[in-house]
Amino acid sequence: MRMRMMMLWLCFLTSVALNVFLLAYQNRNHEQKHGWSRRAAEEAEAVAAFNCSGHGRAYLDGDGPVCECNQCYEGPHCSFLNFSHRCVVDAYSGDPMYLEPFWMRKQNAESSAVVIAGWHRMSYFFQDLSYISPQLVLHIRRLHSLVNNAVVHSKHIVLGTGSTQLISAAVFALSIRDNLSSPAQVVATAPYYPVYETQTDYFRTARFEFGGEASSLNKASGDVIEVVTSPNNPDAQLMNRVLTGPNVKAVYDRAYYWPHYTAIPAPADEDLMLFTLSKVTGHAGSRLGWAIVKDKQVSENMKQYIKLAEIGSSKETQLRALQLIKSFLRQGDGKQIFRFAYETMSNRWEKLGKIMSSSKRFSIQQIPPQFCIFSDRVREASPAYAWVKCEREEDRDCCAVLRAANIVGRAGSLFGSDDRYVRLSLLKIQDDFDLLLRRLSILVSQEQGGSRADSM
Amino acid sequence: MRMRMMMLWLCFLTSVALNVFLLAYQNRNHEQKHGWSRRAAEEAEAVAAFNCSGHGRAYLDGDGPVCECNQCYEGPHCSFLNFSHRCVVDAYSGDPMYLEPFWMRKQNAESSAVVIAGWHRMSYFFQDLSYISPQLVLHIRRLHSLVNNAVVHSKHIVLGTGSTQLISAAVFALSIRDNLSSPAQVVATAPYYPVYETQTDYFRTARFEFGGEASSLNKASGDVIEVVTSPNNPDAQLMNRVLTGPNVKAVYDRAYYWPHYTAIPAPADEDLMLFTLSKVTGHAGSRLGWAIVKDKQVSENMKQYIKLAEIGSSKETQLRALQLIKSFLRQGDGKQIFRFAYETMSNRWEKLGKIMSSSKRFSIQQIPPQFCIFSDRVREASPAYAWVKCEREEDRDCCAVLRAANIVGRAGSLFGSDDRYVRLSLLKIQDDFDLLLRRLSILVSQEQGGSRADSM
Numbered sequence: 008m009r010m011r012m013m014m015l016w017l018c019f020l021t022s023v024a025l026n027v028f029l030l031a032y033q034n035r036n037h038e039q040k041h042g043w044s045r046r047a048a049e050e051a052e053a054v055a056a057f058n059c060s061g062h063g064r065a066y067l068d069g070d071g072p073v074c075e076c077n078q079c080y081e082g083p084h085c086s087f088l089n090f091s092h093r094c095v096v097d098a099y100s101g102d103p104m105y106l107e108p109f110w111m112r113k114q115n116a117e118s119s120a121v122v123i124a125g126w127h128r129m130s131y132f133f134q135d136l137s138y139i140s141p142q143l144v145l146h147i148r149r150l151h152s153l154v155n156n157a158v159v160h161s162k163h164i165v166l167g168t169g170s171t172q173l174i175s176a177a178v179f180a181l182s183i184r185d186n187l188s189s190p191a192q193v194v195a196t197a198p199y200y201p202v203y204e205t206q207t208d209y210f211r212t213a214r215f216e217f218g219g220e221a222s223s224l225n226k227a228s229g230d231v232i233e234v235v236t237s238p239n240n241p242d243a244q245l246m247n248r249v250l251t252g253p254n255v256k257a258v259y260d261r262a263y264y265w266p267h268y269t270a271i272p273a274p275a276d277e278d279l280m281l282f283t284l285s286k287v288t289g290h291a292g293s294r295l296g297w298a299i300v301k302d303k304q305v306s307e308n309m310k311q312y313i314k315l316a317e318i319g320s321s322k323e324t325q326l327r328a329l330q331l332i333k334s335f336l337r338q339g340d341g342k343q344i345f346r347f348a349y350e351t352m353s354n355r356w357e358k359l360g361k362i363m364s365s366s367k368r369f370s371i372q373q374i375p376p377q378f379c380i381f382s383d384r385v386r387e388a389s390p391a392y393a394w395v396k397c398e399r400e401e402d403r404d405c406c407a408v409l410r411a412a413n414i415v416g417r418a419g420s421l422f423g424s425d426d427r428y429v430r431l432s433l434l435k436i437q438d439d440f441d442l443l444l445r446r447l448s449i450l451v452s453q454e455q456g457g458s459r460a461d462s463m
Numbered sequence: 464m465r466m467r468m469m470m471l472w473l474c475f476l477t478s479v480a481l482n483v484f485l486l487a488y489q490n491r492n493h494e495q496k497h498g499w500s501r502r503a504a505e506e507a508e509a510v511a512a513f514n515c516s517g518h519g520r521a522y523l524d525g526d527g528p529v530c531e532c533n534q535c536y537e538g539p540h541c542s543f544l545n546f547s548h549r550c551v552v553d554a555y556s557g558d559p560m561y562l563e564p565f566w567m568r569k570q571n572a573e574s575s576a577v578v579i580a581g582w583h584r585m586s587y588f589f590q591d592l593s594y595i596s597p598q599l600v601l602h603i604r605r606l607h608s609l610v611n612n613a614v615v616h617s618k619h620i621v622l623g624t625g626s627t628q629l630i631s632a633a634v635f636a637l638s639i640r641d642n643l644s645s646p647a648q649v650v651a652t653a654p655y656y657p658v659y660e661t662q663t664d665y666f667r668t669a670r671f672e673f674g675g676e677a678s679s680l681n682k683a684s685g686d687v688i689e690v691v692t693s694p695n696n697p698d699a700q701l702m703n704r705v706l707t708g709p710n711v712k713a714v715y716d717r718a719y720y721w722p723h724y725t726a727i728p729a730p731a732d733e734d735l736m737l738f739t740l741s742k743v744t745g746h747a748g749s750r751l752g753w754a755i756v757k758d759k760q761v762s763e764n765m766k767q768y769i770k771l772a773e774i775g776s777s778k779e780t781q782l783r784a785l786q787l788i789k790s791f792l793r794q795g796d797g798k799q800i801f802r803f804a805y806e807t808m809s810n811r812w813e814k815l816g817k818i819m820s821s822s823k824r825f826s827i828q829q830i831p832p833q834f835c836i837f838s839d840r841v842r843e844a845s846p847a848y849a850w851v852k853c854e855r856e857e858d859r860d861c862c863a864v865l866r867a868a869n870i871v872g873r874a875g876s877l878f879g880s881d882d883r884y885v886r887l888s889l890l891k892i893q894d895d896f897d898l899l900l901r902r903l904s905i906l907v908s909q910e911q912g913g914s915r916a917d918s919m
Contacts, residue, residue, distance in 0.1 A: 012471070026478055044507055046573050047573075067577070070598060120499055121579050122578050125575030131556060132556075132748075169774055212666070312665075315658075317624040317625045326523060
């Protein structure tokens with residue numbers, strides 16, 4: 008009896024000791040291991056857990072913990088789809104929200120989160136007195152090496168506040184020259200991304216001006232900066248420069264040259280290429296782009312532009328971009344994001360293709376399959392945008408035709424093309440895409456003489 | 464005996480139950496409460512805890528967990544001060560690192576940290592389709608209301624990538640006009656911040672050009688944009704516009720109009736005022752500035768500039784800036800950061816003044832004490848920069864005189880002034896300031912015929 012009593016005492020004391028240890032450990036864990044970051048972590052997790060029915064999300068910097076709903080979804084928890092005439096499907100912007108679910112996956116959520124301390128990088132400068140994170144540059148190089156979509160070896164990398172800023176920086180950098188008798192002509196081949204024209208017009212100096220269509224240029228007319236977008240925005244064709252010669256410099260906008268959107272026939276190796284985080288990871292809101300530049304002086308000129316325009320890019324954005332790229336490069340073979348993006352985009356194209364194939368009123372661009380060195384096979388393109396053409400003689404304003412069906416696209420004339428064309432963004436969140444399909448499906452079914460109750 | 468045995472059993476079972484609960488709770492706590500943010504929090508806290516001897520710090524995006532040391536400090540833990548001829552004290556830039564210790568204080572570290580989820584604000588747009596966080600704008604208004612340094616009521620707020628970008632945006636916005644017969648003249652009063660000139664020259668269009676000294680302008684010469692910096696950079700004087708008339712528009716750079724640096728005689732109430740996070744919270748690396756604009760059309764023009772230049776500012780930066788401002792507004796009376804900044808800066812001025820008062824070779828600017836509505840008393844200024852004058856006839860290049868003593872300043876001629884002046888930054892980290900004092904003290908002691916062993 009005494010023996011059992013002693014054993015019991017021993018067990019009891021051991022258990023109490025364990026109690027004390029666990030309580031102490033928990034305390035230490037809470038107060039030390041997650042010391043100053045605890046409040047921020049709890050706040051972020053609480054907001055992330057807020058119920059928005061899968062049709063919206065709450066943000067840390069929202070107006071309290073409130074859902075910001077996807078278009079046409081309503082209610083405090085975004086649970087109600089209001090598919091009435093008030094539900095206008097906005098397919099105007101290239102907002103790459105289709106990648107949001109990738110970052111919400113448990114594993115990616117863990118690896119991509121970043122804690123920014125109050126004292127993180129308060130200085131203008133990194134340790135090397137530059138405005139550009141050496142680690143971020145290193146990881147951008149690794150990213151291109153993995154995908155093999157651009158030659159980065161012995162080239163210079165310039166960061167900008169979105170590739171939008173870098174277009175301007177490139178135009179300024181390439182138009183620095185002695186002979187200012189006539190401004191350099193900034194040209195492109197229609198249909199082209201409207202920003203080349205609006206931005207060049209707005210910032211026009213004595214050194215450059217927008218010259219319109221590349222092929223119409225008088226070749227004897229002095230210095231030329233040709234902007235080539237490949238794959239092209241809006242129609243996704245792989246493009247080459249149309250002008251050559253000692254006075255012609257080319258800027259290649261390679262925003263969409265990722266396996267998400269196109270076969271990669273070979274690594275791009277132009278003298279000046281622009282990329283953007285927006286179309287790789289989906290973080291358009293971060294405003295981070297990079298230029299890959301062969302000539303050191305041109306890269307220095309671009310850095311000078313960025314210094315004078317705004318003394319470098321945000322350190323928070325650079326830290327987060329680094330974490331995002333690290334996040335997928337470190338997992339498995341590093342290619343998950345490309346698989347996710349390609350699967351999503353090709354699935355969307357398949358669905359869109361099915362609807363469009365039954366239409367005589369509308370057509371979309373065709374792109375021949377090509378061998379892709381990243382996928383190691385022949386593959387179809389899965390572009391960011393549908394470049395829709397209204398085929399009926401009377402449908403001269405295709406944008407208006409779609410607008411009447413509650414679909415907002417971007418008119419062809421904005422791209423230096425015909426208003427018989429309209430660009431529809433396929434990059435938005437799944438709900439948006441599903442609504443776009445639904446609206447298009449109604450429109451096409453009407454064309455076949457059908458009419459549906461929900462087509463209001 | 465049996466009774467005691469039963470009691471013991473009961474205690475034992477309770478203790479075991481407590482253990483089970485604690486283990487389960489801990490698990491839940493770890494896996495749920497700090498789910499996806501745990502890795503990021505641990506990583507950030509580990510980097511923050513890295514030992515840099517108080518003379519440096521490690522960053523999350525550093526080259527591994529390594530210390531980035533303050534100038535002249537060396538070794539893997541920044542523990543060695545190398546005060547040799549290689550230790551050049553750089554007082555060139557207005558890097559506001561003196562505020563870093565404020566954010567490292569335990570309470571502020573907790574309240575200012577922010578966790579950015581992988582899916583945070585991927586879109587270009589906020590819910591209202593703007594590029595500007597409504598919550599951030601609200602908190603900027605609250606900040607000005609607390610300090611009473613600017614009238615914000617019924618004015619518009621435009622965010623930019625640093626106030627540097629907003630200078631350019633303001634010049635573009637104010638030079639939009641029908642009559643383009645002659646470019647608007649951008650002018651300032653020397654000594655003026657060099658960026659007004661370099662930026663205006665660089666971005667010069669047919670609409671505007673840099674016109675130099677405001678007072679020398681022929682008043683009949685058409686449109687004028689006068690940039691007024693108050694307190695002035697470099698010499699901290701409170702400035703007013705020198706030009707008036709229907710063709711003159713003024714941009715007030717109010718970067719230093721905070722109790723950190725100056726008495727606040729009255730809330731500023733100009734039509735277009737520029738502020739920057741850099742000089743309030745110390746976060747120069749974030750590149751965030753704001754304009755307070757009376758005229759709606761001018762604010763829309765500035766937004767258009769930012770849209771065309773880079774489609775809005777970084778969402779990460781906007782989130783962090785919001786958290787930083789929230790952080791101190793919520794604590795106590797919200798004024799701690801102003802007390803910390805003023806105490807640090809006035810302490811620095813006291814020390815600098817002592818050294819300079821014993822010098823006949825150098826002098827610094829004098830600013831009369833003024834009544835401050837924020838402090839509710841007459842106070843001295845505690846400016847961001849010392850505007851040093853070399854008094855000896857032969858010291859025409861003051862910058863070179865200081866450079867010979869291993870002090871790097873910014874030459875007066877860069878400010879449209881005389882090279883007999885040099886600007887020294889007093890905003891840097893305490894170690895930098897201490898070294899600056901040490902170098903200045905040596906220089907002044909030499910002037911008095913003294914010589915010191917460590918003056919190499």
